[in-house]
Amino acid sequence: MIWDEEFETLPREALEALQLKRLISTLERVYATVPFYKKKFNESGIKPSDVRSLKDLKRLPFTTKADLRDNYPFAMFTVPLEQVVRIHASSGTTGKQTVVGYTRRDINTWAEVMARSLAAGGVQKNDIIHNSYGYGLFTGGLGVHYGAEKIGASVIPMSGGNTKRQIIVMQDFGSTVLTCTPSYALFLAEAAEEMGVDFKKLKLRVGIFGAEPWSERMRDEIERKLSIQAVDIYGLSEIIGPGVANECIEAKRGLHIFEDHFFPEIIDPETGEVLPYGEKGELVFTTITKEAFPLIRYRTRDISALYPEPCKCGRTHVRMERVSGRSDDMLIIRGVNVFPSQIESVLMNIEGVEPYYLLLVDRKGKLDTLEVHVEVNEKVFSDEVKDLQALGWKIEKEIKDLLGVTAEVKLVEPKTLQRSEGKAQRVIDRRKI
Numbered sequence: 001m002i003w004d005e006e007f008e009t010l011p012r013e014a015l016e017a018l019q020l021k022r023l024i025s026t027l028e029r030v031y032a033t034v035p036f037y038k039k040k041f042n043e044s045g046i047k048p049s050d051v052r053s054l055k056d057l058k059r060l061p062f063t064t065k066a067d068l069r070d071n072y073p074f075a076m077f078t079v080p081l082e083q084v085v086r087i088h089a090s091s092g093t094t095g096k097q098t099v100v101g102y103t104r105r106d107i108n109t110w111a112e113v114m115a116r117s118l119a120a121g122g123v124q125k126n127d128i129i130h131n132s133y134g135y136g137l138f139t140g141g142l143g144v145h146y147g148a149e150k151i152g153a154s155v156i157p158m159s160g161g162n163t164k165r166q167i168i169v170m171q172d173f174g175s176t177v178l179t180c181t182p183s184y185a186l187f188l189a190e191a192a193e194e195m196g197v198d199f200k201k202l203k204l205r206v207g208i209f210g211a212e213p214w215s216e217r218m219r220d221e222i223e224r225k226l227s228i229q230a231v232d233i234y235g236l237s238e239i240i241g242p243g244v245a246n247e248c249i250e251a252k253r254g255l256h257i258f259e260d261h262f263f264p265e266i267i268d269p270e271t272g273e274v275l276p277y278g279e280k281g282e283l284v285f286t287t288i289t290k291e292a293f294p295l296i297r298y299r300t301r302d303i304s305a306l307y308p309e310p311c312k313c314g315r316t317h318v319r320m321e322r323v324s325g326r327s328d329d330m331l332i333i334r335g336v337n338v339f340p341s342q343i344e345s346v347l348m349n350i351e352g353v354e355p356y357y358l359l360l361v362d363r364k365g366k367l368d369t370l371e372v373h374v375e376v377n378e379k380v381f382s383d384e385v386k387d388l389q390a391l392g393w394k395i396e397k398e399i400k401d402l403l404g405v406t407a408e409v410k411l412v413e414p415k416t417l418q419r420s421e422g423k424a425q426r427v428i429d430r431r432k433i
């Protein structure tokens with residue numbers, strides 16, 4: 001179902017005209033109210049009035065996470081705090097937290113794009129949404145909540161944790177939609193199995209999963225174990241929270257970016273040059289309707305590509321490929337660039353291996369080492385030692401063949417690696433400590 005037929009199916013020309021109008025008004029707003037932007041634009045010798053077409057956007061400087069840190073906590077806001085009705089923050093893995101603010105209109109915009117996202121995943125007003133994204137400073141919980149209410153669905157504000165109770169609620173209340181991180185969805189499946197609850201007998205029919213990278217194989221695994229359809233939702237606090245883009249359930253091939261609110265670009269992360277449609281690079285967003293905290297050319301560090309081809313769902317907004325990793329997540333192991341998602345793909349293609357793994361990177365002397373801890377299923381674990389050893393070697397060989405890096409694989413007992421209620425931590429890099 002398309003939530004906002006008019007805006008989500010705008011012909012390209014009309015969409016671009018709208019984007020330009022909104023872009024110019026955003027640029028004027030930040031130039032007039034945020035000293036950081038005024039200084040940066042002046043240094044680049046460009047004024048908002050110089051931007052006459054969408055192509056001119058690339059003449060503007062990027063905004064980075066470091067800029068947000070330098071302006072911590074509120075110096076990037078365009079309005080006085082009395083107009084800010086909500087504040088969220090994301091902790092990130094390094095450095096100071098990033099603080100974001102919303103006016104009342106921003107909260108409405110967010111609810112609107114979240115309603116669109118949920119509707120794209122097939123959610124309707126008679127659904128019961130079991131929302132296990134964390135409520136709090138994290139944008140997941142409240143973001144989904146407002147979108148669900150806007151649709152008129154019944155939302156259960158579960159938040160993360162208390163996994164057994166989650167299963168009981170899902171069973172007793174007849175939840176039809178699950179919203180949480182993909183890793184937590186798998187954990188819920190595991191917990192249900194231990195409690196003797198059969199997911200196939202539950203009313204759950206769809207899951208809207210995001211906030212961390214996941215693979216096509218993981219989608220298959222979740223769909224099979226939970227007996228549902230799984231769609232991908234993308235977003236980041238800085239841009240608005242969840243609801244920047246969402247897959248449509250009709251195609252499940254890439255996420256439609258709500259381009260009448262967020263203007264996307266893909267750049268080469270090394271040179272900053274804008275790349276054409278279809279090429280992989282770093283996603284950059286400019287918000288064109290936000291009031292309190294607009295961002296101009298914000299470098300997300302997320303790796304993706306954009307596809308403008310028409311979609312069978314009827315939406316005209318471009319699709320982004322599922323995020324395969326972050327440019328700053330890339331591990332360089334003995335000179336070889338490795339993304340955790342590449343190792344995940346290798347693991348998920350091997351029979352007997354469970355979707356729980358941890359990558360441990362260390363430096364012994366001058367040499368980097370990579371240990372891959374991965375859980376195997378009960379059946380494999382009860383095999384003879386020599387079979388387990390052979391499986392370990394097989395994984396090592398596949399990693400070496402496909403990624404060109406030597407890893408030491410440790411097969412661990414089922415259910416021994418830490419489960420996450422929110423974003424899973426899959427890499428420990430001891431070299432930085």
Ligand code: DLL
Pocket residue numbers: 090133138139140209210211212213214232233234235236237238241242243300302322323324326
């Ligand atoms: O994770 C917002 C969100 C909540 C999105 C719930 C989807 C669902 P942050 O905590 O600021 O916000 O983290 C943003 O998470 O830059 C990506 O690296 C990653 N991320 C978010 N969604 C996806 C996804 C929320 N579908 C950062 N696939 C982003 C891969 C994702 N990575």
